[in-house]
Amino acid sequence: MKAGFSFAQGAEHPLGVLPTEAESLEAGHNGPTIAAALAKLASLDGVELARNCPNAVALLSNVAAAVAGQKSAAQTQLFRLANLSDLERKLIADVLGRGEIAGVVALPDGSVAQIQESVLAGIWRVRIGADPAHEYIEVGAIPQIVRRAATDLTATDLTINAAPEGAMNVLPVLAEIRERALAWRPGMRAHIINFTLLPMSPVDRAFLQQSVGNGPILLTSRGYGTCRVQATGIQNVWSVQFFNSMDSIILNTLEVGGVPTVALAADEDFEDSGERMQEIIEAYFK
Template sequence: MQGFQFPPTGFGVGSQPDDSEKVEWMPMPSGMATYEPRLPEIDDVEAAAIPPALEVLGRAAEACARIATEGGVEVVTLDHLAPAARVIVAQTMGEGEVSAKIEGAPPLRAQESVFAGVWVVSEGGAERLEIGRAPAAFFARAFDPIEHAAGPFAPTSNAVVNAPGIVTELFDAASRRKAGDAAHVVNLTLLPHTPEDLDHIAAALGKGAAEILSRGYGNCRVSATALHNVWFVRFYNSMDTLILDSIEVTDLPEVVCAAAEDLEDSAERLREVMDAIR
């Protein structure tokens, strides 16, 4: 018999669960970090440390307002502060959503403060504030190779199915990217692939120096590859289950960056905290 087609499966009577059956959904992220003002604990002994600490906070507030409109990254040094003044600044800054480490010489650690766009950066035994959408090292050192990229023509095995096409797309997008271009995103979660595909992609792209964690809503782990402007971006729910696995071709994924509006808010909030300290 020619042209006979079986009816599609998954539709009609019996295809859906009974009312008595419990439908289980994957847990989604829960709990979102929100801004809470932080006032340092200041006693009479530390009164002399207040003016220099306020001077640093004031410079940070001015930089936030300026960078919100002009862009860029500004540095506010902390080396000149006495220990008591640094405690005031540290207590005011607190810890925000995003933290990062960059391997290499010297290793670098960055922690966003509770004021979005104000980062506490530790490098080579020194500590400073950097104000901007992200610390400068995120752009300058992120793609320094820890494991070199094997390239688009890396050898494959029979178990590698879709990886060569994905790798070719990523190398092409990276080579054509210009400053200001929108991110080119490859959503691995929606693409069929084997475990060997993922291994092949990782080897082809290599490993960069930057590892970034954003804890805004669930967890997002961002890893630089050794291919310039290419990042692994993976979202996890509150059970630490991977719910979105993607690769972005961009200077820095938006989930990591402080927006202009964030910097404007941080300038206002820093001034409010300074008024309270006075």
């Protein structure tokens, strides 16, 4: 596995929505800070690297220009790494580092897309499968493969079957989820159902899990605390859970809407990342 990636692989770690407190978090980990990434660069010979890695330095310059002008609602911008040498790929990994958000997207052909935010928010590394040729840098609020999978690989409607014996509140909750999911359109505010405050029996929870199913996307943010975002099997319905330092759930919700904002880069992130990237290029390669 190339430098900079550390993800769970495919069927070895099946995705699951609405886990119990005892379940571990498979995707993501705390990566180095921007200061750590810069300290590593400072130990290298920038002039020598610029001479030996011209394609990498040119790509970083293009990424800096792209992120400086990016907006959260705009189409993402891709920069492929197929023409880079191993040394240039390593340089890219050292500059970008690993940020707070990581994730996986399960694809129809059985492969897995691995996603890693850099230490500069809004700049992502994406690799599809194990082939380094299918690796690229993407600038945007979230890699486009996440949005596509959320639409293409999930059901458009929620089927509500008869509740099992012992159910308490699950049928009204499922009806609310279905109504909101069908009505949601891009630009609308997300609707949040907070299970931390809603009485749900074990039967309710099991039937809810069975009804919404598991989706193809798992994202984990490890900024201030840990947040796990998982697509369900229904379009526009996401499980969003916050964990404490012991990996126990402290806030458990379903969010009806687009990709949850906790996983998205904002406009101010792009401006800041553009400035920092340009400073890195000028300080270490010019």
